[in-house]
Structures are given as C-alpha cells and as structure tokens.
Amino acid sequence: MKKAPNINDLLPHLGRMLSLLTDAQRASLAKAATVHTYRKNELIYSAGDHPEKLYCLVSGKVKICREGVGLRTQIVRVIRPVEYFGYRPAFVGENFVLSALAFEPTVIVCFPIDMVMAMIHENASLAWFFMQRLAEDLGRADERTVTLTQKHIRGRLADALLFLKESYGLEEDGYTLSIYLSREDLANLSNMTTSNAIRTLSAFASERLVAVDGRKIKILEEEKLAKISRMG
C-alpha cells in the first residue's frame, strides 16, 4: 500500500521541533516545506553545495560522509528518523563540507533554512533545540576522533557495530542489526580498508561474537564487543 508522500500527512511525524514554534511560524514553515524521496545510495547533498534547506529524515537511513585524502571516504555520522540535519554550515555561513547519501529508500522533508534561521533569532526555544543537537554532535565527534585514532582495528570495528546498534537498533529477533550495509561502508565507518573490515568481521564471526549472513549481521556477544572496543 504505497502512498505518495504528502506534506500534511508527514507534518505530525517531524518530532518535537515543530512544537517549539508559534502557530504562525509553524504555518509558514508548513507552507514552505517540500518532500523528497531518495533511492538507495542516492545523493541528498554534496560537499561544496550551498546550503538552502533544513533536512528532516522522516523514514529511511542516511549517512553523512566526508571525502578525505585521496578519495578515501569516511562516514562521519548517520541519521535516523526523525532527525534534523544539514543545518550546521548554514549557521556559520559556509557551504557543505560533508555529503549526505541515502543508505536505503528514504523520505525527507525540507524547510528553507533562511526561514528557520530567522525563527531561531526570535525564538529561544528553537535555538535551544538546535544548540542541543550541535552539542551532542560535538561530543560524539570528539569521542569518535579518539576511537579512530587510538584504537586498533578490532576495537574500531567493534565500536562501529555497537554504534550501528545504538543508531538503528535491532530487528525483532533481538540480534540482527536492522541496517544492512556493504563491507565498504562498514570500513568507511571504522576507518579501515575494505579488506580489513572483511577480515576482522570474519574473525569476529569465527570467535562467535557476531554471526554474519551476507549483509545481515547478528550481534551475539555485545559485552565482549564492548570490551574489545574499550581495550582498543
């Protein structure tokens, strides 16, 4: 039963951000909102683009990536429903530094970022909302830097697996990660080569820490993975 995405249907599902607005503000935003759907691996925005929109992920999964030295891609963070993203560069008058891509079929609602910023300037609650998001992201970014620079391969992969569990949760069986990603994505998330992601994941599988079936990954020994992550 597929329905065409309709803004008015989606508005009730955009989290508590809208509830922080005055009725007038909410009405203007709703009027200016647009809905977009993306296919697997489709680009949402690209590093270098001028930011015009505030993005809200309604359904699907999104990765925020950075091209590093010599085309080496890093997955910097991931977005789950219902989260807002893509606002940081606009706040500081920069173009996008990171790119956003859909992991899987995805629906996004966009608002004009200038309109949102104008509202932030006259609505401290709204400002507070985005401050908290930024503060959370900054905390995670600092954490991530230490993980990626100081932990060894096993620690980094264990970290990535637990991070995916935290971010997107498990399927009904209580074990299987509900995101299926390629070994390459897994490598980009844990800052290693694809070969090493494959190798290390196999090692985890033979140690019965995880069970792997294609792109399906079951987390069998969360505690032991957490320990590996802590030890480096």
Added chain:
Amino acid sequence: MKKAPNINDLLPHLGRMLSLLTDAQRASLAKAATVHTYRKNELIYSAGDHPEKLYCLVSGKVKICREGVGLRTQIVRVIRPVEYFGYRPAFVGENFVLSALAFEPTVIVCFPIDMVMAMIHENASLAWFFMQRLAEDLGRADERTVTLTQKHIRGRLADALLFLKESYGLEEDGYTLSIYLSREDLANLSNMTTSNAIRTLSAFASERLVAVDGRKIKILEEEKLAKISRMG
C-alpha cells in the same frame, strides 16, 4: 606592573557576548562573576567534573585535552583570549569529558553556567552566539578527525604547526610562533609519539621549512608546510 585581577576591570574585555545581554542580565552576571588565575600546566577542570561554570579566557592560553586509550593524551582544541569554553557538557546535562589546562599563566573569568543557561532560554541572541561557537567547533572537529586519521606524520605535524599559527599568531618578527610548547604537547596535538614529533620537527628544520631553537619555532616556509599538510 602587576595588578591583581579585578572583575570590574576585566568586564570590558570579555568580548561581545556580554553585549548581547539586557542590562539586567549583564548586571546579574557581573555580580556573580569570579576571577581565577592559573599557573603553567595548572588544571582548570577535569574530565568527570560536574560543570558549574562558563569559562572565559581573558589572558593566557588554554588546552582542552582528552585522555584516550591507555593514558594517551590528545589536545582536542586550544582556547585563545577572548574565548568562552566549558559550556558544552552543561548544555546536554553531562559531566566534563575533556579536561582544560593552562599552557602558561592564565586569567579566567567564570560565570555560573545555570544562570547563563537560564538567560539563553529567554534570549535568542545569546543562544545564537553559543550556537555559532558550537557549529564552528563541530566543523573543526570533523576536519580534525580526517586530518588525524588519514594524513601521515609529516602532514599531521605540518597541520599542527599551521594550526598553532592560526590560533595564537606570530611574534613581532613575523615568523616565530607565539606559543612555546613542549615536544610532548606538539605530539599530543598531532596524534603521534613524542619521539616522532621530535624526529619530524628536526626533519622540517633540516629542510629549512622551520627553524627551531628550543621551544621557539619559526615558520619559514608556510606554503610548503601547507602543501605537506594537503598531500597527507
């Protein structure tokens, strides 16, 4: 001519943050403000502490550090006058994750963070001020992760040197970094061992990219350092 730090003398030097406040707000903050001086390497706050203050660096230099795996320290960012710091954890109800230490003799003005947060909730301009700081820091943090994970030692050290120039500037001669730090600090900033920081700095010196005299570092070939940084 040494004068005891006096709050009323310092208030005019706390940047434009105070100008965003109402007269009443500014008066309350001024009343509650405290001044603190720190000696070289003295701890300002420590990871795990409960955040109670907003810190404003009036004079001196401060490093924000993180203890990683097995006591390995990273310098995550540095603070220059007049910058505010130490507010992120309070915004998200966490304890400090990072520690702050004085690089050199330092004067700091503190405000009760609860009072500041209350003002943020009713003053969108103030909120906007901190949002911008967070957005800038987040951008730098993402950038830094790529640098530290993907660049080789020479690139990372070149990066650190240019970063120090950006952050604290040069002395009157137009070459000498105005911050003098130990090789260990330099290593912690560029995520390498002290030995490698020493070795690589010596290499830069023999290539006439920098001139080193103890802890005094002259940047001779900024362009070439920038190139080394870009190349990885």
Added chain:
DNA sequence: TTAATATTATGTTTTACGGCACAAAAATAG
C-alpha cells in the same frame, strides 16, 4: 654546587595495517 628529574634527541626493533593481486560469489545488465 651537586643531585635528581624532566625534556630533547637518535638509533634499533617490531608490528599493525595498507596496498596489491587474485579468486569466488553475488548482483546487475544485456
């Protein structure tokens, strides 16, 4: 002053991990 400690410097060894080559399997196209 001498002693003790911290910092800087350099050489040697070890190793984690990237790079590469090449199958095997799976997905996609024609």
Added chain:
DNA sequence: CTATTTTTGTGCCGTAAAACATAATATTAA
C-alpha cells in the same frame, strides 16, 4: 540465460609509525 560488473573473501608483502632503548641536554630541587 549468459555476460559483465560489483562485492566479498584470502593471502602476501612492504612500510609507516609505535615501542623500546639509551644518551645528551635542560631544568628544577636540595
């Protein structure tokens, strides 16, 4: 269905950088 491309899986090799060892200086303390 077969052909082509993409993804996954393994093995081997080279090397960047950590680990370790040990001086040679500074710096601080006594």
